[in-house]
Amino acid sequence: MKIRDSRLLPTFELESAEMALIPGPIAGIDEAGRGPWAGPVVAAAVILDPDNIPDGITDSKALDENGRETVYARIVATSSFAVGIADVARIDTDNILNATMWAMSHAVSQLEIAPRLALIDGNRAPKIKCATRTIVRGDAKCLSIAAASIIAKVTRDRIMRKLARDYPAYGFERHKGYGTPEHREALSRHGVTPLHRRSFRPVQYALGLIADPDNNATRATAEADLI
Template structure:
């Protein structure tokens, strides 16, 4: 189901969640995002509360799982866990900037949970403003099982959205590169131009639109 890299790396554990449950009770939610780096499409965040009695086998950082494994685990996690999803569209990304749009999507994901967590464990070193305690974990998707589960939900959700965009915008290859700045994507932008789904606050898109030159900085 996974690839060789997934087998070699240390796997995330449920230790943080178990300790928090023992000390304070109540649910622990893991939060992660997908899509901060692409030139097109939304940024998606997910919040996941795993059921300690029904944790699917094989959960890992989405980056070390292949597409088949992610899709399989996505279904298993959806069937056994409590999930919230937040999606910041391109308009919000361009208005707020990608960092603040990501924080907004994370807060939305937590707000979509049907119960308030006692603790939210967030991948990275920045946390959004929440109505409950939070803790940031650098490389949390490789350390914390709930964050790893959230990374899978966010990644699969976003990938599916990009496949839908590919159907309405043929020729860009969204179904393959998912909006990231690959050679194929840059070539498509040169041939076909910039769509409404491209992030105009990103330097590569501004260059394509002629809004800046190579030696100018994006403000």
């Protein structure tokens, strides 16, 4: 298992401090897939067992694909977790931010154990039936959020690899719907699929709905990742 950058590793310190003050389960929440031009956005909620925390949990971006799969299996075997999946129709209807909040809320609602507190990556919290705390770069600081980042990322990557079999010309199994040169070329050659987010500027450009004088494709991806 390869860890790309181990300079900052998440810990269980925040969860331990919270549970010492007020007992009760604490969930970490994170998402995968806000920035891509195609496919769903996936959120995960994870409640780690304080007495059985698996090895290797870190920010999903710090692990390679094999490493994520290995740690995913450990989390699934020892923790309470659930996912929420907002499809392309919801993203285009509600916008990517609201779709992400819905996916997070749905993930929490599917947990077998109701958390008393949810720790959420980023600076926005979904509407859920427990206390919340947002943590910027939480996946690099908080072990429960890091675990959720792995569950969300692996779940979404598996979805995109499966969808790639239906649309083999687009390379979804490689770029997972993100705005790579390969993806841009596929859009130009083969057009827009039902998997593409029509509310995103690069897809609108591919449909001929807008002009692209300022490299909107690159800018749209950056803007989506910052939401």
